[in-house]
Structure formats: C-alpha cells, structure tokens
Amino acid sequence: MKSFIQLDDVSFSYQENQDPNSTVLTNLSFSINEGEFVALIGQNGSGKSTLGKLLNALLIPDSGDVFIEGMNTRESANHPVIRSRVGMVFQRPQDQIVATIVAEDVAFGPGNLGLPSKEIRQRVDDALELTGLAACRDRPSYLLSAGETQRVALAGVLAMRPKCVIFDETTAILDSSGRDMVMSQAKVLNNNGITIIFITHLMEESVQAKRVLVLHQGQLVMDATPAEVFSSSSRIRSFGLDLPPAALAARSLKSYFPSLPDNILFEGELLNELPKYSGMSKLAEPNNRSEKVWEPCIEVEDLSHVYLRGTPLAHQALEKCNLKAGFGAASGLIGSTGSGKSTLLQHLNGLILPQSGKVNVLGHALNDPETDIKALRRLVGLAFQQPEDQIFEQYVGDEIAFAARNFAIPGKIADIVRSAMQAVGLDFETFKDRLTSTLSGGERRKVALASVLASQPQVLLLDEPLAGLDPLSRNEIIGHLEKLKKKGITLVISTHQFEDIVELMDKISVLDHGRDMAHGTPGQIFSNEKYLEEAGIKPPLVARIVNKLRKSGWPLPAEIVSIKDLETSLSSILSGAEG
Amino acid sequence: MSDFEYLQKVTVGQYLPLGSWVHRRDPRVKLVGYALLILALTLTTHINGLLIGLAATFLLLLLSKTPWRYALRGLFTPLPFLLILAVLQLFITPHSISSLVVINIFGIEIFPEGILAGIRLLTRFCILVMLLTVSSATLSTLEIIHGLELLLKPLRLFGMQTGSAVMAVQITLRFIPFLAINAEKIAKAQASRGAEWGSRKGNLLKRVRQVFPLLIPLFTNSLQQAETLADAMLARGYAGNAKRTSMIEYQISIQDWMFFLLMVTISVFIILIK
Numbered sequence: 001m002k003s004f005i006q007l008d009d010v011s012f013s014y015q016e017n018q019d020p021n022s023t024v025l026t027n028l029s030f031s032i033n034e035g036e037f038v039a040l041i042g043q044n045g046s047g048k049s050t051l052g053k054l055l056n057a058l059l060i061p062d063s064g065d066v067f068i069e070g071m072n073t074r075e076s077a078n079h080p081v082i083r084s085r086v087g088m089v090f091q092r093p094q095d096q097i098v099a100t101i102v103a104e105d106v107a108f109g110p111g112n113l114g115l116p117s118k119e120i121r122q123r124v125d126d127a128l129e130l131t132g133l134a135a136c137r138d139r140p141s142y143l144l145s146a147g148e149t150q151r152v153a154l155a156g157v158l159a160m161r162p163k164c165v166i167f168d169e170t171t172a173i174l175d176s177s178g179r180d181m182v183m184s185q186a187k188v189l190n191n192n193g194i195t196i197i198f199i200t201h202l203m204e205e206s207v208q209a210k211r212v213l214v215l216h217q218g219q220l221v222m223d224a225t226p227a228e229v230f231s232s233s234s235r236i237r238s239f240g241l242d243l244p245p246a247a248l249a250a251r252s253l254k255s256y257f258p259s260l261p262d263n264i265l266f267e268g269e270l271l272n273e274l275p276k277y278s279g280m281s282k283l284a285e286p287n288n289r290s291e292k293v294w295e296p297c298i299e300v301e302d303l304s305h306v307y308l309r310g311t312p313l314a315h316q317a318l319e320k321c322n323l324k325a326g327f328g329a330a331s332g333l334i335g336s337t338g339s340g341k342s343t344l345l346q347h348l349n350g351l352i353l354p355q356s357g358k359v360n361v362l363g364h365a366l367n368d369p370e371t372d373i374k375a376l377r378r379l380v381g382l383a384f385q386q387p388e389d390q391i392f393e394q395y396v397g398d399e400i401a402f403a404a405r406n407f408a409i410p411g412k413i414a415d416i417v418r419s420a421m422q423a424v425g426l427d428f429e430t431f432k433d434r435l436t437s438t439l440s441g442g443e444r445r446k447v448a449l450a451s452v453l454a455s456q457p458q459v460l461l462l463d464e465p466l467a468g469l470d471p472l473s474r475n476e477i478i479g480h481l482e483k484l485k486k487k488g489i490t491l492v493i494s495t496h497q498f499e500d501i502v503e504l505m506d507k508i509s510v511l512d513h514g515r516d517m518a519h520g521t522p523g524q525i526f527s528n529e530k531y532l533e534e535a536g537i538k539p540p541l542v543a544r545i546v547n548k549l550r551k552s553g554w555p556l557p558a559e560i561v562s563i564k565d566l567e568t569s570l571s572s573i574l575s576g577a578e579g
Numbered sequence: 580m581s582d583f584e585y586l587q588k589v590t591v592g593q594y595l596p597l598g599s600w601v602h603r604r605d606p607r608v609k610l611v612g613y614a615l616l617i618l619a620l621t622l623t624t625h626i627n628g629l630l631i632g633l634a635a636t637f638l639l640l641l642l643s644k645t646p647w648r649y650a651l652r653g654l655f656t657p658l659p660f661l662l663i664l665a666v667l668q669l670f671i672t673p674h675s676i677s678s679l680v681v682i683n684i685f686g687i688e689i690f691p692e693g694i695l696a697g698i699r700l701l702t703r704f705c706i707l708v709m710l711l712t713v714s715s716a717t718l719s720t721l722e723i724i725h726g727l728e729l730l731l732k733p734l735r736l737f738g739m740q741t742g743s744a745v746m747a748v749q750i751t752l753r754f755i756p757f758l759a760i761n762a763e764k765i766a767k768a769q770a771s772r773g774a775e776w777g778s779r780k781g782n783l784l785k786r787v788r789q790v791f792p793l794l795i796p797l798f799t800n801s802l803q804q805a806e807t808l809a810d811a812m813l814a815r816g817y818a819g820n821a822k823r824t825s826m827i828e829y830q831i832s833i834q835d836w837m838f839f840l841l842m843v844t845i846s847v848f849i850i851l852i853k
Contacts (some may be wrong), residue, residue, distance in 0.1 A: 056814055090810070095804050096806075099595070100756070104719065104721040108817070111823045113821055115824055139596070156815060160815060209713055310648055311646070311649050345619065351771060374775070382771040388800070390763075392800075437799075
C-alpha cells in the first residue's frame with residue numbers, strides 16, 4: 001500500500017526572492033502513513049512552513065514529487081481533492097479568516113466543496129462544537145481573542161473533514177491553556193484516525209508526537225521517535241534546538257536523585273519519579289534573602305479601561321487594576337490571554353490614557369492633561385507583542401533610527417543605531433541595509449527591540465518578548481534583557497511563556513479578567529498552585545518540581561526559581577542529611 | 580476615548596448581530612431596498628425629499644435596534660470633510676440676480692442659495708452616512724455575498740464570472756475592520772517611538788502630515804496579510820470560479836415583500852416630492 005503522504009527527492013526555493021537567506025529545501029524524501037502523529041521541528045527559517053505548504057499543494061516543488069494518497073501535487077486537477085484531504089492551520093490566526101462572522105467563516109471550506117446547504121450547516125455545527133466555539137457562532141471574527149481566532153481557524157479546517165491537519169506553529173502566540181487546548185484537540189483528532197503534522201518551536205510539544213522530523217537549513221537531519229531525537233543534547237543543540245525543559249531538568253537533578261530514570265522527556269514522568277524525602281525531618285531553612293525594597297517607578301491605582309466604550313461591542317479590559325514597579329527592577333505581568341496585560345502595558349507609556357484610575361510613571365501623572373506625553377514616551381519604550389506590527393520601515397537602519405530622529409536624541413544617528421543594535425547582538429554593517437521583510441523571526445524580534453532601545457529609555461515595556469522564537473533565539477533574547485537590567489533599566493515584561501524568563505524577574509503580578517489578583521516574588525507567586533490554576537496559569541516547570549518535592553517532605557527554602565537554585569538547596573540538604 | 584481606537588470611530592462596514600426584524604429580512608430585498616433608498620437620496624434635489632429620507636433612516640434605526648449613539652458617532656469622522664464641502668457650497672453656488680446678499684465677509688458675498696445648498700449637502704451626506712451605517716449593521720458580509728450572488732446570477736447567462744466578482748467584494752469587506760486594527764497598531768508603534776500620534780499637541784497640518792508615514796506600512800502590511808489570506812483560502816479549497824454552495828438557503832417571505840415595498844414606496848416619494 002502506498003503511504004498517505006510521500007515525498008520523493010523534493011527540492012524547493014523561492015525564485016522571486018533573490019535573497020540568499022531565503023528558505024530552501026533540498027532533497028527531502030520521507031513518507032507519512034495515515035493516522036500518524038508527527039512533529040516537525042527546526043530553527044526559525046529552517047523551512048518548516050514551506051514544507052507544510054508543499055504538502056497541501058500551496059507550493060509545488062522545483063524538483064521531485066509530493067504525493068498525497070498517490071496524487072501528485074503537480075497536477076492542478078488534483079488540487080481540490082488534495083486540499084480537502086490535507087487542511088492547514090497557520091501561525092497568525094487573524095490572517096486566515098475569510099468572513100466577518102464566525103459561523104460564516106467555518107462554512108467557507110465546505111462551501112468551496114460544493115456541498116448542499118444542510119450538510120454545510122451540520123458540519124459547521126459539528127466543527128464549532130468540537131472546538132468549543134458554539135457560543136461564539138454569530139460573533140464578529142475580528143473581535144475574538146487570539147486563542148479563539150485560532151480555534152475558529154481550526155474549526156474552518158475541520159469542517160472540511162480532512163484526513164490530515166497541519167498545525168503550522170499554531171500555538172506560537174497562545175498562552176499555556178490555549179496551547180494545551182490545541183494540543184489536546186490534535187490528540188482527539190489523531191485518536192479519530194486523522195493524521196496530524198504539528199510544526200512547533202516548543203520542544204515540550206514535539207515530544208507529545210510519536211515521530212519527530214528535524215529540519216536544519218532545509219534538510220531533513222533526523223526522523224525518529226522523540227526518545228531518539230532527544231537522546232543526545234549536543235546533537236539537538238547543533239541544530240539550534242534544545243532538549244525539552246523536563247529532560248533538561250531531569251539531567252540536572254540526576255546527580256541528586258540517582259533513582260531518576262534516564263531519558264525522561266515528559267513533565268508528568270519527571271514529576272512522578274521525584275523521590276520522597278527520607279532524611280531527618282526538619283524545618284525548611286528560613287529564607288535569609290531579605291526582600292529588597294524598591295523605589296517606586298511605576299504606580300497604577302484602580303485603573304479601568306473599556307474598549308469600544310459606548311458601543312454594543314464594548315469590552316472591559318481592565319477593572320480597578322493596580323501595579324507597582326520599582327526602579328531598576330524587572331517586573332513580570334502574567335495571566336491568560338485576554339487578562340488585560342497588553343492594555344495595562346499600553347497605559348504605561350500613554351498610548352492609552354486612563355479612563356478612570358491613576359497612572360504614574362517616572363513621576364509623570366498620566367491623568368494630568370498637562371503632562372508631556374511625548375517626553376514620557378522617550379523614557380518609556382514599548383516593544384509590541386508581534387514584531388510584524390511594530391516594524392514599519394523598509395530598511396533595518398531606518399527602523400532603528402526612527403525613535404532617535406523623532407525624539408532628537410543627542411549624538412550622531414549612526415552611533416545611536418549602532419549601539420542599539422549592539423545591545424541586542426545585531427551586527428551594524430550586516431544588518432543596517434537589510435530589508436525588514438527578509439528578516440527571520442528571531443532577527444525581527446531583535447530589530448524590534450533595538451528600535452525601542454534607540455531612544456535610550458529608562459523603562460522598557462516588553463509584550464510577549466519570547467513568542468514564536470526557537471530555543472536558541474529565546475536564550476539570546478533573555479541574555480540581552482539580563483544585560484539591560486544590569487545597566488539599570490527598569491523592565492516590565494508581560495508574558496505567558498515564563499519558563500526561562502522567570503529567573504530574571506524580581507516581582508510578578510498576576511492578572512485575571514482585568515483585575516490584579518496577586519503581587520509577589522516569583523517564589524511566592526508560583527508556590528500557590530491551586531490559586532494559579534483558577535487564573536488559568538500553569539506555573540513554570542521548576543516551580544512545579546519544587547512544589548512536588550515540598551509535598552513529598554523535602555525541606556526546601558522559599559524563592560527557588562531556577563534549576564540552579566534548586567540544585568544548591570538540594571546539595572545543602574543532602575550533605576546535611578549525610579553529615 | 581483613546582485616540583487610537585479607529586475601530587470605534589468607523590461605523591460604516593460594521594455588522595451588529597442584533598437579530599431585529601430588519602436583520603431577519605432576505606438579503607436580496609435589503610440590498611435592493613437600501614440601494615434604491617441611497618440612489619433616491621443622491622438624486623433628490625428638494626429639501627423635502629431629504630427630510631423624508633431622514634425620517635426613513637430614523638425608522639430603519641428604530642426597526643433594526645441600532646443604538647442612536649452608535650449611529651451618530653459614525654458621523655464624527657467624516658464631519659470635518661463634510662463641513663469643508665458645505666462651506667465651499669456657500670461660495671460656488673450660482674445665485675439669481677435678484678437675490679439679496681445675506682452676509683458680506685471682506686467683500687465675499689454670500690447669498691441665500693449658497694446657504695441652502697450648503698445645508699442640503701450637509702444633510703444629504705449625514706443621512707447617507709447614517710444609512711450606510713444602518714445598512715452595514717443589518718447586512719452581514721455573508722448576506723451581502725449571497726444576496727449579490729443571487730441577484731447577479733442572471734448575468735452568468737452572458738458569460739460573466741460573477742463568482743470571482745462577489746468574492747472580491749467579500750474580501751474587501753473583510754479587510755475593513757482589519758485595516759482599522761492595523762492602522763491602530765502602526766500608529767501606536769510610531770507614537771511609542773516619538774511620532775506625534777495621540778499626544779495632546781500638534782496642529783491640524785502636523786496631524787495630516789503624520790498620515791503619510793502611516794499609509795505606506797499600512798499598505799505593505801495589508802499586502803502581506805492578503806498573501807497569507809490567499810494561501811489560507813486556497814488551503815480551504817477555494818478555486819476561483821468553481822461553483823460554491825452556501826450554508827443558508829434563502830426564500831423570500833411575505834414580510835420580505837413588505838419590507839421591499841416599503842423601501843420602494845419611500846424611494847419613489849423622495850424622488851417625486853416637490
């Protein structure tokens with residue numbers, strides 16, 4: 001029997017794009033059987049999305065052939081059938097919505113298949129039910145949250161009753177519960193016999209698959225089970241990737257807990273294998289790190305904000321929200337999508353002026369109509385959630401110079417641009433004349449950051465600085481933020497991908513439905529699991545390990561936010577027990 | 580109100596799912612009915628015709644449950660342009676020799692005809708904007724598409740590709756709110772980095788000059804999004820002129836005919852009244 005998907009020696013390049021950095025796929029050959037669950041991983045720009053598009057005939061290979069159920073994608077007569085068999089959900093949810101009403105959008109695909117109206121209605125109902133969107137049926141599609149829009153896109157694909165669904169970094173901009181939801185839906189579909197191809201930057205997602213394909217610079221470098229792919233950390237790192245967080249943590253903890261099995265991949269596995277404390281029972285060492293007192297830099301009091309106020313579509317984004325951030329501190333804002341994080345950030349540099357409540361930043365009162373907002377914006381830089389929305393010039397150099405020119409920053413523009421680029425690790429000569437449209441995901445994020453740094457701000461507001469980045473770029477950005485913090489820049493970071501960045505944070509505020517639910521150090525915030533669950537937040541892995549260990553009797557001190565902290569504590573506990 | 584909420588200011592092109600009697604009418608009668616009313620309001624020369632049009636628009640607002648404040652807010656954005664046009668009317672409207680000068684500003688004489696023409700223009704456009712607001716509030720894009728598809732069907736007999744034309748309309752409509760959202764994002768990005776958007780300073784000329792750096796990225800961004808959208812549409816089996824079916828079947832009811840007759844009667848009145 002022929003495989004469901006078969007690639008024979010496929011090569012592809014974007015001909016209209018003369019840039020040598022454009023994605024190229026070379027000599028790919030593999031096949032996927034019906035009902036498989038395959039993860040496709042690789043660095044930003046390694047050709048994952050291009051491969052996805054080759055599989056449903058959106059792109060045709062330069063050489064070699066792609067067969068879907070034996071049908072060659074070269075024959076345009078096959079395209080309607082191929083596309084009804086292989087559906088695709090893209091990364092940016094709003095770019096794939098055709099109609100302005102949810103149900104109409106879901107009906108688009110079946111309508112293209114020429115199905116009778118009754119059948120379409122049935123399929124729309126089923127797809128909305130399956131994706132938990134039945135209540136959103138008649139809502140305008142452009143007013144949904146990112147997570148909801150992504151589910152609409154999935155529903156639109158499911159309504160075509162495909163045999164295979166490709167998720168093209170579908171989870172990149174979603175919060176942890178949104179990601180879990182997409183993953184569990186992929187699993188349900190797979191249990192119903194649908195082939196799943198899951199393109200992702202998150203290693204913890206890729207281990208959920210039964211088979212992992214690794215792309216590196218346009219070549220298929222690995223095709224194996226997750227256990228095999230992640231068996232050697234040096235090999236996977238050579239492809240610009242990393243082990244999943246659970247595997248990394250397990251390796252570090254192995255020397256303290258020799259009973260841990262080798263090659264742990266899943267979080268659940270790791271948490272279950274953690275040993276009980278068998279030493280002398282004693283109280284946890286008191287936390288001798290005294291809590292640092294910060295001089296206030298940002299003060300928000302009872303802030304409320306309603307979008308589209310006075311229309312039938314009004315939506316309350318913030319409700320009596322409070323926030324305090326200290327000079328030189330890194331403050332985290334966490335909460336599920338739609339909890340008001342972005343709205344709050346945009347108040348802090350006066351993009352949104354307070355409707356009610358008080359906002360004070362660096363001594364500027366934003367309620368006061370006399371406040372010079374432009375002067376404030378020079379001191380308070382904001383990097384947006386999706387760098388695509390923030391980059392508006394054609395050339396990287398102009399993009400970064402924009403703020404310096406507008407704020408008339410003293411000094412030569414070229415020098416300012418150069419130092420801003422240095423701060424994020426971009427080479428001035430290589431990048432200043434690059435077209436912004438040819439940047440890869442990681443580079444784009446860095447350019448966006450540099451363009452904000454060019455105004456030499458004292459406060460840096462970051463909205464989801466890690467979304468959509470591969471592990472290598474993620475670590476780089478965190479490194480640059482660390483350096484900025486050392487220079488004394490106040491950071492306010494809104495994120496739902498706090499796995500690694502939490503080590504940077506001095507304080508965390510939890511938002512839920514526009515209200516501030518809690519403020520505290522990372523250790524305080526993440527030790528209260530039950531309460532976080534209510535706010536729809538999954539604590540970072542380290543916090544979950546620590547919580548589990550505490551429950552099994554380990555006398556761990558408070559404020560363990562990184563694996564390193566945990567190792568230090570464990571070694572002191574274990575040496576104490578022996579001695 | 581935030582300076583950046585463009586979506587809030589543009590009411591034309593926004594559907595409000597209010598489920599009123601007007602919302603439930605067949606898209607064909609709504610399309611033709613609104614078109615007739617708009618045509619009549621554009622053609623009528625008499626102020627009485629405009630007044631009937633205003634009454635009809637209010638009636639539609641009432642029947643469709645569209646909030647008054649929402650409809651009126653839609654007037655704010657085009658109002659400055661309308662006022663400029665109206666003021667121009669004061670000077671360029673021809674007058675009869677016998678009419679008397681009402682006001683004389685630095686030697687520029689203004690006649691009653693000019694004032695009347697200015698008022699007429701202002702009323703006409705205000706009614707039209709409100710009518711567009713209410714018609715887009717009651718016609719979802721799918722209804723427009725299906726309505727057009729059904730109405731244009733006879734043209735297929737002459738070999739016209741009505742399917743592609745209708746899809747082009749659908750995509751255009753879908754992009755309106757996204758343009759507003761994109762414009763908001765770009766303006767915010769520029770404002771955060773020192774452009775004058777949304778600060779309380781800056782005169783009108785400065786504000787107008789700010790628009791150009793906004794338009795170019797808005798255009799390129801939209802093109803990029805259009806490219807992804809095209810991919811997404813193809814991926815969901817859209818194939819140009821192939822025959823498409825729809826989720827909803829339409830049948831014209833007696834109530835639909837009533838609505839249609841009402842609209843025709845009003846339109847005829849507007850044109851014929853003296």
